[in-house]
Amino acid sequence: MSPLQICLIISTLLFCIGLVSALTRSNAIMVLLGIELMLNAANINFIAFWRYGPQPEAGMGVIFVLFSIAVAAAEAAVGLALVIAIYRHRKSVRLQDAVQLKG
Amino acid sequence: MTLSAQFLWLIPALPLAAAGIGALTPRSGRKTAAGAAILSLLGAFVLSCFALNGALADPTMHATYNFNWFDLGATSLRLGFLLDPLTAFMCVMVTFVGLLIFIFSTGYMKEDANSTRFFCFLSLFAAAMLGLLVANSLLLLFICWELVGLASYLLIGFWFHKPSAAAAAKKAFITTRIGDLGLLLGILWLQHAGGTLLFYDGGNGALESSVLASLAGQTVAGGLALSTAIGLLIFCGAIGKSGQFPLHVWLPDAMEGPTPVSALIHAATMVAAGVFLIARVFPLMSADLALTTVPVHALTVVAFIGAITALLGASIAVAQNDIKRILAFSTVSQLGYMMLAIGVGSWVAAIFHLLTHAFFKALLFLGAGSVIHAAHHEQDIRSLGGLRGPMRVTFATFAVGMMALAGVPFLFSGFWSKEAILHAAHLWDVSHLPFYIGLVAVVLTAFYSTRLVAETFFGRPRSPAAEHAHENSAAMTGPLVLLAVCAVLLGFIGTPAFPWLQAKLLGQTEIHGHSLFDGAGLMITSIVLVALGIGAGWAIYGRRPRANATARDPLEARAPRLFAALSNRLGFDEFYASTVFRLNDGLAIVSDRLDRHVWDGAVRFLALLGVFTGQVNRDTDEQGLNAGFTAASEKLRDAGKFYSQRQSGEAHGYLRTLAFGFVIVLLLVILGGAR
Numbered sequence: 167m168s169p170l171q172i173c174l175i176i177s178t179l180l181f182c183i184g185l186v187s188a189l190t191r192s193n194a195i196m197v198l199l200g201i202e203l204m205l206n207a208a209n210i211n212f213i214a215f216w217r218y219g220p221q222p223e224a225g226m227g228v229i230f231v232l233f234s235i236a237v238a239a240a241e242a243a244v245g246l247a248l249v250i251a252i253y254r255h256r257k258s259v260r261l262q263d264a265v266q267l268k269g
Numbered sequence: 270m271t272l273s274a275q276f277l278w279l280i281p282a283l284p285l286a287a288a289g290i291g292a293l294t295p296r297s298g299r300k301t302a303a304g305a306a307i308l309s310l311l312g313a314f315v316l317s318c319f320a321l322n323g324a325l326a327d328p329t330m331h332a333t334y335n336f337n338w339f340d341l342g343a344t345s346l347r348l349g350f351l352l353d354p355l356t357a358f359m360c361v362m363v364t365f366v367g368l369l370i371f372i373f374s375t376g377y378m379k380e381d382a383n384s385t386r387f388f389c390f391l392s393l394f395a396a397a398m399l400g401l402l403v404a405n406s407l408l409l410l411f412i413c414w415e416l417v418g419l420a421s422y423l424l425i426g427f428w429f430h431k432p433s434a435a436a437a438a439k440k441a442f443i444t445t446r447i448g449d450l451g452l453l454l455g456i457l458w459l460q461h462a463g464g465t466l467l468f469y470d471g472g473n474g475a476l477e478s479s480v481l482a483s484l485a486g487q488t489v490a491g492g493l494a495l496s497t498a499i500g501l502l503i504f505c506g507a508i509g510k511s512g513q514f515p516l517h518v519w520l521p522d523a524m525e526g527p528t529p530v531s532a533l534i535h536a537a538t539m540v541a542a543g544v545f546l547i548a549r550v551f552p553l554m555s556a557d558l559a560l561t562t563v564p565v566h567a568l569t570v571v572a573f574i575g576a577i578t579a580l581l582g583a584s585i586a587v588a589q590n591d592i593k594r595i596l597a598f599s600t601v602s603q604l605g606y607m608m609l610a611i612g613v614g615s616w617v618a619a620i621f622h623l624l625t626h627a628f629f630k631a632l633l634f635l636g637a638g639s640v641i642h643a644a645h646h647e648q649d650i651r652s653l654g655g656l657r658g659p660m661r662v663t664f665a666t667f668a669v670g671m672m673a674l675a676g677v678p679f680l681f682s683g684f685w686s687k688e689a690i691l692h693a694a695h696l697w698d699v700s701h702l703p704f705y706i707g708l709v710a711v712v713l714t715a716f717y718s719t720r721l722v723a724e725t726f727f728g729r730p731r732s733p734a735a736e737h738a739h740e741n742s743a744a745m746t747g748p749l750v751l752l753a754v755c756a757v758l759l760g761f762i763g764t765p766a767f768p769w770l771q772a773k774l775l776g777q778t779e780i781h782g783h784s785l786f787d788g789a790g791l792m793i794t795s796i797v798l799v800a801l802g803i804g805a806g807w808a809i810y811g812r813r814p815r816a817n818a819t820a821r822d823p824l825e826a827r828a829p830r831l832f833a834a835l836s837n838r839l840g841f842d843e844f845y846a847s848t849v850f851r852l853n854d855g856l857a858i859v860s861d862r863l864d865r866h867v868w869d870g871a872v873r874f875l876a877l878l879g880v881f882t883g884q885v886n887r888d889t890d891e892q893g894l895n896a897g898f899t900a901a902s903e904k905l906r907d908a909g910k911f912y913s914q915r916q917s918g919e920a921h922g923y924l925r926t927l928a929f930g931f932v933i934v935l936l937l938v939i940l941g942g943a944r
Contacts, residue, residue, distance in 0.1 A: 225339075262921075264918075264920070
């Protein structure tokens, strides 16, 4: 197996773990964690395709991933703030308890 | 056996692996976590000894192993490992003291349900600290520096269910972060101006003559040399980490953590990282010394900050009552001494004091831990007393540590290293003020350490907890004895007659000792001062022991205002609360007002505009266009109803739909578009 394939398999595994965690956990923080895992799986793909792709010298992959990490950090900050706000409101971080926003 | 620079990464890697094992061990497996931590540190200690062996074979060499981390366009970021006597001595000290403290912790944390987590954090700390020591790049050093800060935060807040511990952890983290901002700026500036962050790189490193000459040759704002500016920014990081004035406020509060943590991190190793950093970049700090036109030299600032810190810490320690806080302020003061030594140009004296201090301060903290453990977490020296009888080993070793701290002549290591610092300060030609401040701090140090021992171990027990105290298990007393032996013996590797350590650190192959009588005047002065301090301490606290836990302190009776100011730590916390915090609160209020009134007003105005256009639209609509749309709107409303039922409000439903859609897109791509 080429290193690229190994990277892709790892990122696929990471993505699946994240997806399962996001879909099955009822704790909002665990769902956020799952989403972060999926984002990081995408980051691994970026790096892998850059590193083993046609132009490994130009820093595109790294820069892309740095942006992605910054976005992920901002997303985590906003997400956790929302979780804290929900917790203050309903004394629970279970997603099933926060269903007021419906049509 | 020797260890080459190429394999130096093994030293931090071992504890890092132990931290990984600790993180994966379930809560019940504390023996696994503790065993992994102790074994890994033992391995690191052996490797460090090999490294020291290699470094001492050729002390003039800076053996490096550099590698490329990644390239960004034309710039490449390189990291590396460095092996020289400074690194090797520090590694041996950290691993040895760390090992003893790990062993002590197995006894101290026996009853704690979370000791698996504790050993995981301790190993993480050891890994980060060792990584910091072996780094040959300011960037790698900075990464480990921050990891050390993280581990310190986690360990101070180890008992996070106590609000005071959680607050102390936050305070430590944020206060050191202020200094780290300066360090980061210094790193960025150095990369920009010098083009490299490697310390030694075969002539092109940031600490080698060609880069230093170019840095010292440029001037920046205010006539400062560029190297001075960068050096002072780097020194900011050291001020934060090493608890120097004015960022020392976090260190005493950090004593909320478990006592072994205080011993390892906040006395022996982490706080010394700042001193190590400045000693490491000493060529950069001293690059401006040859210039006569600059307004200030970087090292002058270091010397004065160090002297102020030494005096401040020692005087506040006199009026504290918590056994760990006394030791904490004593650490602040001793770190000030080390900075003072670097400032006056003798970084080897600073490292000598760092090494001896690490041993005797770890000994004192572990002794305090032993007392606290035996007295059921009673930390107030007013409520202790009379522990000399029931806790013989602890008393004997604590007394050795105290005498080393006070600088009792000839036999104890602290005397020789403090003497080296005072000697260097005496020879400094810029100003004699730091030297005199250092002499005052000598008296105060001897005084408060005598007070500590007299109050804790002599007299009668003043609380039920102290009455029922008994000696601890061998896991706790064993490390005490070993540390006490080191606290005595370590002084003899750097006496003026045979300065082996200094010669090796400076890379000299021959050792030029001189007679003990060369600096006899200075030595006699400091012996007299130490005797004065101990005598005063014994006269006040030893001869007539405190009658009960609530009796007033003799000093408090004599100078109540001064004592109150000192025991209130000279009001630094209140000062910061009334300035920095209030400024922060003010900014928050201003932003809040801006948000509520200015931005909100703009949004309201836009909304009004929207309402107005809506009104106009409705009028035209109702008057003109109402006819044919009723049927269409019925349909739209039905569709809306349908979709609004899909919007159930459950986040999982949305996520599931997203995932389902993703799978369909994936299938479409795989089946259709992949060719």
